[in-house]
Amino acid sequence: MPELPEVETVRRGLHELIIGRAIKNIDHDTEKSFPNAVADVQSFLINASIADVRRRAKVLMIDLSTAYTLVIHLKMTGQLVYRGDSVFGAGHPNDSLSLWGAKIHPKRLVNTITQDEFVRLYTELREVMNLAIEKGGSTDKNYVNAEGKRGSYMDFARVFRREGLACPRCGTEIIKFKAAGRGTHICPYCQVL
């Protein structure tokens, strides 16, 4: 279960990103997490614009221009699992990628992470997870793309297992780094402790 500060961080992130924007399409992961009738959802949500993002305790409320409100309970916060005092275990490629994307060193202490950094990390993690799912759901699994070309999610892993190669953002050499006893990969220029 997410804690209050995490829910508030998500609220602020959403507030910055979606106010005034219109809903063009609806998608959901599981039927259970979105128990509304399809016809209702279509008529209440499609083309509605976002008026406000509010929070009551741990529940998020997204007010729509149609006078309806989406009520959201965040049952999980993605992969943000804190181990010890450091931000991530960071051994998994998704963690390495998210930290690299958010420019956060894996040994940063959780209580030093700023609101902005948390939002960046959350955004990166969502993107990385979506990419992993899009590319086959597993880091080692091969996939065949729309043009019939073979590839793997690892082709998109910009830092993981890339020690000695250049950081795609700044050109600094990627180094291997031990965090919580597990090997991870960082750009020593982008991810300063």
Ligand SMILES: [Zn+2]
């Ligand atoms: Zn870099």
